[in-house]
Amino acid sequence: MTSYRPTFGPRNKKTTLKIALEEAIATHVFNATNTLPPVNGTAELPYVDTAYVADVKDRLTNVEARIQAMDAAGVDLAVLSLTMPGIEGIFDTPVAVETARKVNDEIHEIYTSGKYASRFRAFGCVAMQDPTKAAAEAERCVNELGFIGILINGFSNIGDANTIQYLDEPQCDPFWAKIAELNVPVYIHPRIPSPSQMRIYKGYEFLGGSPWGFGVETATHAIRLMVSGLFDRYPSLTVILGHCGEGLPFSLNRIDHRFRHFQPQHKQCKLSLTEYWKNNFVITTAGVMSDTTFFDTLKSCGEDRLLWSVDYPYEDYDEIAEWFDNLELSENTRAKIGWENARRILKLN
């Protein structure tokens, strides 16, 4: 294309203030992927593309490469978190508790108080295997380490791979009470389902570990939180979901509609799911690069509760930044989704 030819108004704009908040790291004190279900006998990212896996593994700990990728894509700040399954996949509760503390300390040392402290914030990890200790660690993360919230990789194992605990279960209440007191958001990140959950895919276990299985598992978890009445008990809670809401914007109206007739055993909530969606959920675009999916999600949560994200290093900063910078949007809206909402919701200064 000869150089004097223009591109259209909204194209190729690079916004340089972007904030991303589903950005994974690995730590030296703990290899989070060791808690993955074994693939061919060893705990491994279930990928076939070895060049991709090697690149991802390097980027999970390579700070310089991360800063370089952020700079190239106009990303000012990344909110980091331990990659899945992480703490939630540790069977031994005391080990989980101890590991969470060590991981948070390393994140603080290397990232949020390190050479590039101005470029990073963090979601702490906690051991939901012991909700009271999780509450204490959450408090330490926020008050001592200056983390801006907590990220949890879905259900937690207790004792073995198939004994799992969801965040709406009664024993988790001390954790939520502390979160409400600390007034910080909790990001619920997908994790690979347990072997017994995988088995329901009957011969297609890889679907469980695919974005399809991830989304189903995480959306179901979010619905559990809504119907459990958690948000009636703690109306101020903010839960963050990635991947444009894990498919819920497509289905929420219909679920509410049918719930008017269905026998909702254990359904204890006072409001419609749409009401909780409006009041208690904030959505990120992590891993999404579909205009249609983006605009549905925008319509369902409004421009004050949608935040751009990437899911680096599983996704590319440059690819997803270019998509977002060129989306046909009011620049006022782009600024909100790109960084203003994150500054407000995460109380970034």
Next chain:
Amino acid sequence: MTSYRPTFGPRNKKTTLKIALEEAIATHVFNATNTLPPVNGTAELPYVDTAYVADVKDRLTNVEARIQAMDAAGVDLAVLSLTMPGIEGIFDTPVAVETARKVNDEIHEIYTSGKYASRFRAFGCVAMQDPTKAAAEAERCVNELGFIGILINGFSNIGDANTIQYLDEPQCDPFWAKIAELNVPVYIHPRIPSPSQMRIYKGYEFLGGSPWGFGVETATHAIRLMVSGLFDRYPSLTVILGHCGEGLPFSLNRIDHRFRHFQPQHKQCKLSLTEYWKNNFVITTAGVMSDTTFFDTLKSCGEDRLLWSVDYPYEDYDEIAEWFDNLELSENTRAKIGWENARRILKLN
């Protein structure tokens, strides 16, 4: 509103040629809901609204009420099918085979050759517990009874509630071979997951029986068909999904994107899921009344492969017809989705 006040151009138009194709009936020879998982000890629709349940049960067999509802909503033709879980939920294979035949005969007698034959067509039911016999019954449905295709309520039980068979499993091949030969569509309708599948919802089993669980189960079934290579073996197959594609339009791009890296055990297909979506799937709006969901689905499958439907008597003809008649659409497109596509795809004369 004073009467001389106008409404806007596209509003309150009533199209009188509409065709609906996810329309449930019950039969006298077989109570399809008897194969539901027991609720409080008895096989029952899992609804709390008793007036609604009574009304639905009546409408499942009340031909006059059905015609009346169709007339009021401008529905010219309904393509009927046995309500779920139906034949697929019968544990005993010979009983399933025998029941399918009886049910098809009753549908033919009462509906497609009865007093209102000009208002009805039918999807036949088959016993996938014996794929060869299912193929034979499919042939009888099409060639002897004049049915326009086959509808299957998801997986089939074999022997007990937790032994389930999906349509991509090798033993189902004789059925698909016959379907390809007959050149008729197969509608995959949701069914309530098995007790063991329900258990993965851990205390929220009702989610499995909600539109959420239905959609997840059915979308997963559709993905299984794609990745199994079925459509490489039989490229001419047409599979119909209801509920605007069970959430797949929201997630398909991302799944294809991630499949480039994932280790797809048992993934044997040659094309991307998007390619199979484009070539082998036809979508209905059954049970949907969301503009956003409708337009996403339209964007993902194009106006020649999207068909209006209702899911009567679980949904209302008048409510969903009014929604569709007032959708902001080209009238050319409304005609295709309302009836022209159905006439072409189902070869209606």
Next chain:
Amino acid sequence: MTSYRPTFGPRNKKTTLKIALEEAIATHVFNATNTLPPVNGTAELPYVDTAYVADVKDRLTNVEARIQAMDAAGVDLAVLSLTMPGIEGIFDTPVAVETARKVNDEIHEIYTSGKYASRFRAFGCVAMQDPTKAAAEAERCVNELGFIGILINGFSNIGDANTIQYLDEPQCDPFWAKIAELNVPVYIHPRIPSPSQMRIYKGYEFLGGSPWGFGVETATHAIRLMVSGLFDRYPSLTVILGHCGEGLPFSLNRIDHRFRHFQPQHKQCKLSLTEYWKNNFVITTAGVMSDTTFFDTLKSCGEDRLLWSVDYPYEDYDEIAEWFDNLELSENTRAKIGWENARRILKLN
């Protein structure tokens, strides 16, 4: 529809806090429609529907009927303005100046300080035929009468029907200087083009007086303001356009794109039109009831700069309120567009 049948989540919600801000009145001191171009010899609304015209004329002054209509539609507050062409159509400058003052006093007496003062606010009218006096009247409206801004019916006549003045012309600067100082918005309302403008429709003059001609005239006026450099001189100005931006959201990108090559005689502005759109324009939905048009406009200006309105009594409160209350939107967004944005932008207490 039997009563126990539900409607879908977002349907039939009635929001009772709505604010409307393109709501026309007539006054006793001045018949604004007397300045219409004569139709068959007499100044008349160019309508064929006599029942509609009689109804509109009554409603233009009938306060009780207005309150009743607002109540029925869940409209809490209406921001009133003199119906077009109004002051802008008066050929004699001193008469225009004097009439504007009298009209504003009557609006204040009957509406904003009358029996229903809590239900009304007002945009003042001014005589742009004398921009300095217009500035003075604007100041009186805001500081003495408590009006929340100024509404101008497009171009102003000076001396005769075909001598017209646009708001970007140099002599209008004292008015804009005062508006910037008062820090209130200016609503640019359509008016019927002049006879010489009408003639360009050559035999189809009615197109000039149709929403098509109205939109073209008003959008052109808005582009004039942008390219004149007005918003470079007064960056804080807020101009309000009705009818979802008079078609500009559909065309703005392309105009900006082509302006890179066009020879823009008299084009003196520093930024792209998209930048002025983002910074200096606020849009209302007055007169619109199209989902597509609404969502485009939302995408182009963002949810903080789009405001619901009706254009009563030319349109119905109930019809347009029902459309808006049922639009598939986040409730957070509906609240902003329905009333929160108006409260913020118009500084309503």
Next chain:
Amino acid sequence: MTSYRPTFGPRNKKTTLKIALEEAIATHVFNATNTLPPVNGTAELPYVDTAYVADVKDRLTNVEARIQAMDAAGVDLAVLSLTMPGIEGIFDTPVAVETARKVNDEIHEIYTSGKYASRFRAFGCVAMQDPTKAAAEAERCVNELGFIGILINGFSNIGDANTIQYLDEPQCDPFWAKIAELNVPVYIHPRIPSPSQMRIYKGYEFLGGSPWGFGVETATHAIRLMVSGLFDRYPSLTVILGHCGEGLPFSLNRIDHRFRHFQPQHKQCKLSLTEYWKNNFVITTAGVMSDTTFFDTLKSCGEDRLLWSVDYPYEDYDEIAEWFDNLELSENTRAKIGWENARRILKLN
């Protein structure tokens, strides 16, 4: 971006069968831009970017460069037409008639029967200054030269710059009668308004020659055709509009709504504008690269009546092809808009 990183499913697909149909040429026998209103004393494209003007002028006649650009962008076939204002701007009727014939012969010689005949089709030009002779030339174009339709650059001058004739005027009937008989489409292309029309922009004449003025002029022309009753007399006529319908999809509903009350002098048509839109108009995307504008237009005319185009050499093939190839669309729909509709509507073999 490291090379093994994937892009998302729908991105970077290059469709190689595309057909474009608002593609401008200049001829040696007649310099179409000589009929432009003079800029600074000489007839000139009103552009400031001299490199762009030089490039455009070269490309208007450079066949090799055109083929190269088509190949690079995956464009199989271009339907050519004489650039505006062309024949319509010639004041002298006999000269106009003679020039049209010479131009059509040159187009046939160089393009549709030349070295690259397989890559080109053409819309003929006619002299509407003499509708009977225009009809005869249209017949010659179709039956002798094998052109696929006629393109007209808006109104025609008769005698001078300000005496203009629209296509709905009674004297044009012989032309339309012949078009109906030939059963070919007529493309109405924008042209720069006349000096007297420009004057209504009062000091901003450049707006008349901008895409804004072009769109307004052409959309008004289209509305004239609808309200004149032309399509009641010739229901089979197909009129093609470029630029996504010149803004009409944004406004059509509202115009129909208001027409119920407006006094439509000279309005003689039987149906609503929406009905004519549905039956008699086909739309191209020429010059558009906005997703929002594209999808609105698709919603308003349906996927069988929307055709991709570029407006080369004023726009780039590669830029607009890349936009279209990456639009988030069903591949079935992309094929229709990209080439299938053109093959059907233009009867291309």
